[in-house]
Structure formats: structure tokens, C-alpha cells
Amino acid sequence: MSVWVNVSVTQSLPLPQQAPKHVIEELWGMAVRGGLLTPKGWNRAGDYFTDPTPWTTNMTVVVMSNDYGFDESSISGGTAKAVMMCSELGKIGANLRYTPLPQQSFKSGRGYDLVAVPAHTLVFVPGTEKPEEKVNTNVTYWKVKGSPGDPWTTVNTAIRYVLEMREKATDPAIKKNADQSIAKLLRLH
Numbered sequence: 001m002s003v004w005v006n007v008s009v010t011q012s013l014p015l016p017q018q019a020p021k022h023v024i025e026e027l028w029g030m031a032v033r034g035g036l037l038t039p040k041g042w043n044r045a046g047d048y049f050t051d052p053t054p055w056t057t058n059m060t061v062v063v064m065s066n067d068y069g070f071d072e073s074s075i076s077g078g079t080a081k082a083v084m085m086c087s088e089l090g091k092i093g094a095n096l097r098y099t100p101l102p103q104q105s106f107k108s109g110r111g112y113d114l115v116a117v118p119a120h121t122l123v124f125v126p127g128t129e130k131p132e133e134k135v136n137t138n139v140t141y142w143k144v145k146g147s148p149g150d151p152w153t154t155v156n157t158a159i160r161y162v163l164e165m166r167e168k169a170t171d172p173a174i175k176k177n178a179d180q181s182i183a184k185l186l187r188l189h
Helices: 020-032 039-046 155-168 172-188
Strands: 003-008 061-064 069-076 079-086 088-092 098-100 108-124 132-144 152-154
Touching: 020 039, 020 069, 020 079, 020 108, 020 132, 020 152, 020 155, 061 155, 088 155, 088 172, 098 172, 152 155, 155 172
Parallel strands: 061 152
Antiparallel strands: 003 108, 061 088, 069 079, 079 108, 088 098, 108 132
């Protein structure tokens, strides 16, 4: 005898049947708040991808424009495409050095392929210690196909990130890199 308990295995997934647009907007909301720049936030964001990657301490942070916005989406059966208009401005390495990309005179888009995936629930079977995971095909979530790549955020949050990491750094070279990066990022602000 099984006892069904409606407990989501992954608590941070978007609401069932939520439009792909909302999934991408939630993911970008996390990025803008700096949620992709911490192990906890990165792991939570991984729930939005079909192939999440573990947090590593030497990740490169991609800096996006403060000006971004959802452009379009289309749904076809169990797949969808979505585009977030933005400009990638540069990258911050683990040494807190900001490297700008060549100047662009136009805004580009970041495209996402999404797939509908079934929800998972936990089944607690009397007499057993561990619950079993069961697929619930009646409820689906949209997930971004693939892995998240490098963490990204906007210029404003990148400035805060570099300031916070500079305070934690003990290496004078990294502190100097951080000071130079902050100066460059403030010019983009």
C-alpha cells in the first residue's frame, strides 16, 4: 500500500503550467538580485534547467546590461522558445578582473529553448524509511533545455558583487583588480 503525499522534490521550480515567459523572467529576476552568484542561489537556479551544473568557486561572471527585457516566446507542443533582449558587456574572472567585450552599437538577445517536464512527487510507503520518487505526468513544468553556462548578472549587481568579494579578499593583487573593475563598471552604470 502506498500513501501519496503531494510534496515537490524540487521546491524552487516555477508553478505548474506557468508560461515559458514567466520562467525566463523568474530566472532573470534571480540573476538581477545576485542569486546566481552564490552557491545556494546557483543551485536553486539549476532547478530551472534540464542539466544543472554544480557551483564552483572559480566561475566567470558574465555582466549584462542593466537594460533588458523579454522579447518573445513561442510554444509548440512540449517545447518552447524564448528571447530576452539584453547586451553582454563583459566578464569578471575569479581574480575579480573585469574584461569588457568589444563595443556593440546594438542590443542582442539571449535565446532559450524550453521543454515541458513532468512533475515529481514523493511517495511515502508505510514500513519504509525513504520515500520513493514518482513521476506525475498530469503536471508539467517548463525548464530551460541544457545547462546554465556561466552565472550572469547586470552591471548594478556586478558592482555590488565585486565590492563584497573585494572585502573578503586577502590578496592585494585581487583587491587592486577589484578597484579597477569597479571603476570600469561604474562607467557602464
